[in-house]
Amino acid sequence: MSDFIGTPQLEFMFRLIRRLYPAYDVVEEPGIDGHLKRATRTDMKRFPKIVCIPGILILLVTSCALAGPRGKAKIPPARRPYDGLPAGLTDHAAGRVDAYFDALWQRTSVTPAPVIDDATFLRRASLVLNGITPDADEVSSFLADDSDDKREFKVEQLLTRSRYADYWAFRFREWITQIRDVKGQSTNLVTLYYYGRQAMAENRSWAQIARDLLATDGDVSQHGWANFALYFDTEPNEVAEAASRMFLGTNLACAQCHDDPYVDEWTHETYWGMAAFFARSKIRMPSSTKDEYYDRFALESRPPSSVSTLPGGDASVDGDWGDVRAYVESEEGEVRIPGSMSEEVIMPTPLAGETMNDIDTREETRRVQFVAWIVDADNHLFARAAVNRVWLALTGFGFVDSYDGFSPRFRTRHEELLDELAREFIDHNHDLKWLMRTIVLSRVFQLEHGSGPEIGETWHAMPPRLLNGDQWLDSVVRATGEEERVYSLANEISQLLEQEHDDRVDGVVPWDPRSEQTDKSKVPRPSEPPDVRNAEQKRLEKLRQDYAGIGERVAQLRARARTPMSPTSEALMSMNGEVVAASIQRGATVGRIAELSTTLEQVEAGYLAVLGRHPEKEELQLLSDSAATDTMESVADLLWTLLQTTEFRTY
């Protein structure tokens, strides 16, 4: 493609179009009851960018979208070798990451692992960005696409899908809940998820997220962000400690009780000095229904009822609903070192900073000033911690070994690269998608698996990783076609609801059984005879119940799949558990594959659906000696077997 485009200007324009084009992609995400519209609307927000681009671009966008650069093409060989990233990419940050590692590997005489092939790339990028494996159609069209920058294009597409927000909201929530094993009593894990989803869908900046979580009042039943403080019981020290771990990549926990013997700088005073920023943050609860609480936190902005495009909808989001509680800033409150002889009030002191004795004379609250300090461009910890966090989450390798592993005790790897990315992250207004795009498009993300202690230092191969509970469950549900079944159920409900809505709009009163008991003369005639209408409503009710039931069950299974369990329990879950068994039984994939005429085609289709690639020659023989009694059964065997493989359960 870069041959075709001669000048750098044209290439720039072309790439810009490609950036914008994926905004149409959301249409392929099914949804229920307005999901689709909402998702499209959200994505349409990208379009103001177009306005400032010459009109010709709009034409190009349209023609590009309509004609589609990727037509039907020949089926490529099973594993097309990949010859590296397009040359144009060196303009990007990913290119600079590549340059850094090229130099490093050359200097240290390390041979990097080969770059992964297209199928492996698609699977890895989908799992990392959308938490799910691609379906067979997507695999086929990606493999058939012979454009040079299809990986870049695909990453853009994955970042735009609603699945991106659905998935990263889980990870975002986990970033908070993993800080400690116990949760604050009133935390509402569901609204916390909703908040995360919204923030990810809008691609809210990481600095804004910090502001939301740390410095914004809210009621946990409506304002998901308020759960951050509540999760840590609004204890000033716990919130400060969590904030340091989440946003500064630094764990001060040891200094709560003693000077950290391993870190000279972090003393008891450091810890409580940080805690003092949250000394005036309190939990409020309503004392009566006429309370000012309800005036302030009017219960009008309840969380949207159907934001999730996961199969099963919002009900499939696991987590406790908490109480009605608010996180608010009050006028007073101080911290003192517990158990200390002196009654001295500890004033807010940023890590390695000056004590802010005059903090309360300023207009902003203590915690607003805290956030201003952490997100300040001069505070290198913030951007460095964010880069490390996202890098670690995406690749399994970190500049330090954990999200909060920055400490004078541990060496930071690739310091120079980290600093550069941190600088650029600030320049890009703390844009998480920019960071993810940079990482996923860099060669270091696209290397084949390798092992050995040295890869942890030089990153010249990717560490294989286990699918997490969400990736595993969603991928099983997709590969078996259970996702499809649930979506079609959702669509059916959606259509029935629309029908009902249209009836009302047309002025025809739908049949209401209660009207039988009222004054009949005043009731307009129902649009259809009662029994028909009734039957339809019953059907809708039944469907809705089924759908809600699926959501609730998915939520339970999801929570269980995420719980750490022994390898034996894990194997039992994978072999005999409901997720795999029921999905194979109910999902659409078995039936569809069974219709294919030859065993070879069936095996081929099974590999595409489950592992996202074409089978190797010898793998085609899998079902050749099938002893199953019928085709459906042998296809079920095939899917089950592939779902158990190490290949499926890792990436």
Next chain:
Amino acid sequence: MTCQSDYHRLGRAPLTMMTRRGMFNVSLSTAVGAMMGPTLSSAFAGGATGGYGAGKSVILLWLEGGPFQTDTFDPKKSSDDKLGYRYRPVSTSSPDLEIAESLPLLAAQGTELTVIRSMVSLEFDHSPAQYYMQTGWRGTGAIQAPAIGSIVSHELGAQPGADLPAFVSIGTGGFPAGYFGTAHQPTVVWDPEQPPENLGLPLGVAPETFARRLRYLKALEDGDPTRAFADRFRTGREEAVRFMKSRHRSAFELAREPVQIRDSYGRTKFGDGCLLARRLVEAGVRFVQVRQTGDDPIGYDTHENHYKVHDPLIQVLDRGMSRLISDLKLRGMLDSTVVIAAGEFGRTPTINSNQGRDHWTKGFSIAVAGGGFRGGCSWGSMNDTGQELDSDPVSVPDFLATLCQAIGVDHTKEYVDDFKRPIKLVDEGHVISDILT
């Protein structure tokens, strides 16, 4: 009367069980969830005193939500309306122990019961308090501590030759295995009348179908032995299949018990759980926890209508626990099995305006029987009205340290976490030797 011994009258000697901080394991794994290093040899060798290691197995009756001490093991005579106590103390088969009249069946087992009446927790909410009671560490996030079941699983494993998991959890998914890793998570039984989670083949999958699928899988996976995690999956799968086919699996089948025995445990979920726990310990499982829940998911958390919710629960507890103790005794297993009834805290002595009782951490009760515990006595006390701690407070780590002592686990043993910090199995716990044999 309490469990005081001569030793106690001489004054409690300070227990100095500091361990050496020796060499740490330096092979820091870069993989997520770095493994713990090997143990340090401890200066504290456990010692032959204080009933060290008399217990071989543990059954923890986990009374989630926090039962009310005065309704159960620490009855009071006060008739103050503000307190609203319903049950009188009754004598038990031990002259040295009284418990509440609400537990008539357990009263008959008084000689076996050791009641600690002076438990003190530092955590006031369920989630932190459960974590604290289970691990002995406050869940500040600084340390990934393992729960007691995982500790026992790691330190002792299943009984030799048992071919069963070391740790089974009935009615709850359990608590974190912390730095011991997922291998020490429990095998979970959600319903005592059903096999463990996912152990049975799913509906519609015949044994020959399963065998055929395993053959396919073997053919595929054997072709690619170099793949990372392949070993982990293969081992997990082999273990799982072995478990599925194990004849020891019958230990999980309550239906094999005679009807009279099943009836005697009360035919409740909790009673069934107690009976299943006995079967499992008999078959060699080392640690079984049985969570008690009622019809109402709040369990013992009776902030409203205390007696309406609490009474049925303690009736079920009385039946199940007393039967478990007598059954173990009959089979000669009580001396080697520790039975514990504990929740994360107790409930307020004063009754609130909703006729409920709230969380109470300053003096609540735990009852223990068997396995190296003295029996027929109590330790620590509250004042006459049950509102103030009177003597011998016992911290959560003290209790866990004492339990470790009873089953022969050195609670001062140190492990090195991924920050290379030495961490004690139980933080700052002191063994209460007086309640051990």
